[in-house]
Amino acid sequence: MPREAPYLEVADSLRARILRGEWEVGVRLPSRAQLAEEYGVGRNVTQRAMDRLIIEGLLEGRAGSGTYVRRPRERMRMVRSRHRERRGGSPFRADMRERGQAGTWESHSQARVPAPEPIAERLAIDPGDLCVTTRYEFLADGRPVQLSESWEPMAVTDGTPIVLPEMGPLAGAGVVERLRSIGVEVETAVEVPRPARATQAQANLLGISVGDLVLEIERTYYDTGGRPVETADIVVPDVRWEVAYEFGVDRG
Known part of the structure; x- marks a missing residue:
């Protein structure tokens, strides 16, 4: 089977780590550069992975501050x-x-x-x-x-x-x-x-x-x-x- 796009693999890994509680609600994730180095990919790959998780509602970006684990909202x-x-x-x-x-x-x-x-x-x-x-x-x-x-x-x-x-x-x-x-x-x-x-x-x-x-x-x-x-x-x-x-x- 064809290999998943690199950013999807990174997104899957980050999602699993968030759901395991490695980063709690409100905690800032490492920078794109740090995650890129950790995963051995380019910064654009980690950016796309984090964007994916923002769309899914797991993360939220804060201008000038970074990317954080999003607090579940009451529905x-x-x-x-x-x-x-x-x-x-x-x-x-x-x-x-x-x-x-x-x-x-x-x-x-x-x-x-x-x-x-x-x-x-x-x-x-x-x-x-x-x-x-x-x-x-x-x-x-x-x-x-x-x-x-x-x-x-x-x-x-x-x-x-x-x-x-x-x-x-x-x-x-x-x-x-x-x-x-x-x-x-x-x-x-x-x-x-x-x-x-x-x-x-x-x-x-x-x-x-x-x-x-x-x-x-x-x-x-x-x-x-x-x-x-x-x-x-x-x-x-x-x-x-x-x-x-x-x-x-x-x-x-």
């Missing part, structure tokens, strides 16, 4: 279920209230934005059809915990008081309640979760490291006629959330 459980939409108002705010935390968010909406092809396909509209798009940064007790980018076809909400999700009489009420107010009943939510690595922009907003694990959830709401009425891309940082799905079982 909350986010339960995605049909019951989230039955509580009324914002599901996120209700989730946070159940944990004794204040759920808030910052948002920015734009109206009359032409739908790009992937979004148009998800909403069953033509590319270029006008939408309202809203970018959200969700906070728990003021700490960033989740991102979302939502798209709503203007054909559904144009000319109504709820055309902008965070303005008007139902600002912040959530998609289901807002659409119900104009006679559109949301019946189904379809979610497609995909693991990914945090981009620079996502890391900056969430206060995590570039390359950290995130869960990207593609969610689309459908009305009683099966028409897509909203779609969103939700970004959940793995270091903060464990995502669980709850669904009923038909007992016949």
